[in-house]
Amino acid sequence: MITAQQLTKRYGNRTAVSDLSFTVRPGTVTGFLGPNGAGKSTTMRMILGLDSPTRGRATIGDRAYAAHPAPLREVGALLEARSVHPGRTAYHHLMTLAHTHGIPRSRVEHVLDLTGLTDAAHRRIKGFSLGMGQRLGIAAALLGDPATVILDEPVNGLDPEGVLWIRTLLKSLAAQGRTVFVSSHLMSEMALTAEHLVIIGRGRLLADTTVADFIRESGAGTVKVVTPEATTLAGLLSGPGVDITRDTPGTLLIHGTDAEHIGRTAATHGIPLFELTPSAASLEEAFMELTRDAVEFAATVEGAAA
């Protein structure tokens, strides 16, 4: 269990994380979402004691991370920034970490195997691809067989096979009763992996919810209607809570009512329909909507969303 209480981090005048409180529970995968620059990495570094909070505190279980006698057994972490000496081999990198806790060589070999790095174990990290580097980081995170796993953007640089592997791994770690806290800037990725979501923007908590609730609350969905009598149909359907936008001539995007009601209304008035397509609200769009006011580089994000 990870608990953040009023975590705040300021760098000079800039506030990276502001009054952030949340709890990450064992047994589920908790996604830590936010646009780039939202303060996810800073928060994770504060949980791990690498950065000290300006205010507030973070605990793992009953105490601060650094206060545990065997931190590696409590928390395994993959940081976003590269945290290895490229001149060492993967095996020796893991051994240097393992020695601090008296973790045997057999465990190092096990995590190398688990992450598919056995064949590359005696190569210098310098020659590793981004994906292999991520796998090595995950091997290091699993080294102490920790009760809590903290992974900062673990799918970065992974190929589709690797992404699938991470999803399976995270779910199995949670199924074993571990606390799994994983950050991403991609809502779509988290929707497939996480059950719980902690969403931040500009260092502030925007939502602390389940994926299911987030999908429900993000809207009932949009129905796309193609008809030659768009104006008439729009007039018949308009009412409180119904939002109708015109896409191209003859195409309506209707929000706030369902396809059945639209179909029956059209039939009653003899309006021909060429298309009637309900679409679930895009999670990514709902996420962007939520974080729109909170993004660090608004122009870039809006440009990408347009």
Next chain:
Amino acid sequence: MTTTATTPTRPNTADRTTPDITPRRVLRSEWHKLWTLRSTWITLALTVVLTVGVGVAITATYESGGGDSDMDAVLLVLLGMQFTQITIGVLGILVTAGEYSTGMIRSSLTVVPRRLPVLWSKAAVLGAVAFTVVLATNFVTFPLAQAFLSDTDQSASLGDPGVVRALVGNAAGLALLGVLALGIGSLIRSVPGSIGVLIGAVMILPEVLAILPYEVTDAVVRHLPAQALMSLTHAQPAPDIASPGSALLSLVLWAAATLATAALLLKRRDV
């Protein structure tokens, strides 16, 4: 690359009963770190080669009554230390600043979040390794170099007064200089920056101070790291150098003060 989606299982090994971080385990980790980098082997090999090479080059061409006649017998043989204080210093810097420039420090301090055991272990391992390697090299270099000096006015043997003390003192001095450099590396967090500070403050500053025409600066300069190291390398007392005891004490204090400052900031600063 093969992907195994096997479920990680909690190992039921006996060591689960005592998985805690201990000073001994952190030492072992730092020992492992030191020897698994090529830069360690290169800087130590250079230290050995430069000590032996310079010692032999100087003594092989030595002639009695030349400019070096009044030089101390051990200092003459170990003049390679002009270079090895840099190789040992660079090794010390790589041990700490090297971790910052690569990012390894984030792993090191995540694994040992109390931080200070990492610094103490680094200093202990580097100090012990540098002392051992330099000491062994000195005990090879001295008899080897003396073979060229047998018929000269610089002829000396290991049994002569002060010779063994100077050979050991030089090794201790270089090891302490290495620890000092390690502290600088931890403070500056950049390899080139630390090397600049080491060369500037430890090797150039004393030369500048020595030019100043004040009595007091002479006394200070004598106790600066590089000068204290030179004093330690003397078998016989000389008029304008510190005594072996006060030279050793100075170096211990320089190294300890730098390391203490590094420890204080290591504990306070974000990584």
